[in-house]
Amino acid sequence: MTFKKSLTDHFKKFSASPFLFVGSGMSRRYLGAENWEELLKRFCGLIGGNYTKIRSQADGDLMKIASILAQSYSDKWWDSDIKGDKEERYTEHLLKKDSPLKIEISDYLKDIHKNTLEEYQAEIELLASSKIDGIITTNWDLFLESIFSEFSVFVGQDGLFSSRNHGIAEIYKIHGCASEPNSLILTSQDYELFRKKNPYLSSKLLTIFIEHPIIFLGYSLTDPHILEILEEIVECFPESKMDALKENIIFVEWSADADEPVLTESIILKTLPVKLIKASSYMEIFEVLSEVKRRIPAHIFRQIKDELYELVVTNDPKGKLYVKDVDDLDGAEGQPEFVVGYGAISKIKKSEEIAKQGIIGVTREDIVRDVIFDSGGYDDTSILINAFPNLIKGQVNISNI
Template structure:
């Protein structure tokens, strides 16, 4: 059997069940032992720091030792963090804000550390582009135990659910969704890493299994980035198969594909594999390969009729209508007593109405508005965006939306937009903010700041949002913004609020000087 034949038999587009091997590959992130070793050495400043903590759990029987080790490291790390011994704290404002709100310093620093390393390695950019290409129509969703935001950045329009509680207590649509069952760096307190976290996770395992049951029974599941004996997989599958009668377990055989990475393979090998979990045999297809691009190419065969993010939106609005009897922003519903249709039928219209503008005011969010100024990728014209989107969206954003780009490229005259647009630099950046950042900027140009600080992009974009007006070079801002969005077109939707605000400010500066009344021409 070939991989093409396996995918051809899928009844629908698959879910990916992704483990740490995926972002170790693409981001170069450490594995669990590597992560704990890094933080143990920050506490002990010794090459044998991890072994010190490993020795503490040496005599423990019948326990998963890594969560226990993590708990010991966390206790010592937090004590040292509050003392700030050896300058163990990072300068990250996000970390300090998280700790101020009650998050463990250990988890807050782990989130910052992983985020700082989350850049695609150059040798895998082509492979990642293949994954990006199939995200729109060929993948139904993602389940992952990874903390990083690799999939959120790559899969535009997918909704992320963080942690068990959000998964269990949310209405899932089962399409264009990302289930981060061990937490996310965007919410450090959600990270599952120590023994107490894992015990809580196991205590609620049956609830999670029940929630995921529909996904496992309706979609093919491709496990990737895991060892086939990974306890995370074993535990979750164990909870699920416990709830299934034998004939349903048999049905999983056609749905489960396990990707086994082997570095010495030039092609791929397909075979069957059996796994015994809680006394039940689960058969699955095993695919051995080293180049994940082979998998992504083959997955392009199975394509959804519509982009999956639109399918999710349709399902979500239909579900909401069933509960509330109120149609959503892009759905019109004809009443059952409407004389134009049969009395036993319900007529639905989903999408923009024949006028082309129904629901448009709520169809574009601020991230899309900002991004379009750099990428020019909106499907709507500047005329439509100014007339139908700007009034409501600008109001929601305290009238701080960049708008000169749209004014320049529109025949529609919006007096509101022209009045609310910034007419001077200090309407975007206050003099007080410039003074506060003067020492850190140290007289550097925009490109010098980017070159010096780009390994810490969050710091770079913060400083670039506070340059004095006479230091603004609009060409340099354009180059930097294009590099940022070329790396991740969906970066605005994946950033936490403070970093997103800083990047937004950069775009407002660029918009003002490139397209505004005092524009600086190339």
């Protein structure tokens, strides 16, 4: 059996489409972005810092290195030429001691997604056409939202808790985003706070892990931050669902030696079996994802859920009547399998009354009233074809109507 057939058959086990869990390896692959340590070295050099000295002071711990570097930025940035006009542009974000470093990193990452590497354009286009329900990521750059532009974005753990989300057509940036500099999980203090909230994040992600296949891209099987999140989720996972969890988690490990992608099994957290894909290219993976069947596009489904949620919680349609032609359904494939409509109650009821009367059959009095007052709203052809045959049953003539 080919790799694509194996992966396609695996996805058919699920009623929901996949979620992607995306790490920094994807940004390095498609944007040529630095890894975390390279990024810290870059900004250490901008203020003339000695990275080797800082690393030794932090015992090689990247989170501690970031904390020390943030302090150096706080001391030097305000009177340095590298600040440029950022004090004016980021005034509202200059709130904490580590804000200058986070602003510098965010400013750098904001535009990096515009420079995707030419050699991977075909792969990126396939990724953009993937039929997925959502993305979870620890990346700070804006690459994912640039190619899934119709997905809603939730930044940080607080963004997940304080905003309305429906688990469809959404990007969860759990380590923050360059669009909100102070949201970046960067220093040891940031990670300490993140860990305190980990149980809440894990409970939020639990439903996604239960209902969807989760494809990990751009991570190592030994990534401590991801293993920590997975450990929290496993602890929350119902014992009766543990067997299913091993089917839901798919790790994609980049390997230069993999001539063809291979779907096998592996173990993480010492006891948790997962599906493992080793590949040097993601083309075939994204080809499978782009061929996943969806009844309607994910972003339209999210809009429907959002509007229906609004109607349920407010019990108020706000007098809105939205009409959409079938041919205008954005990205719909083939004929839609269902239609959801809502709007002005009076108009809906009127339509229901007319439809109901058409099913039951109008009376002679109804037709006379409509002829005189034009109040029935009937379709002439429907009256002749559907109503008259019932009215003239058993009648020699219909002159007395």
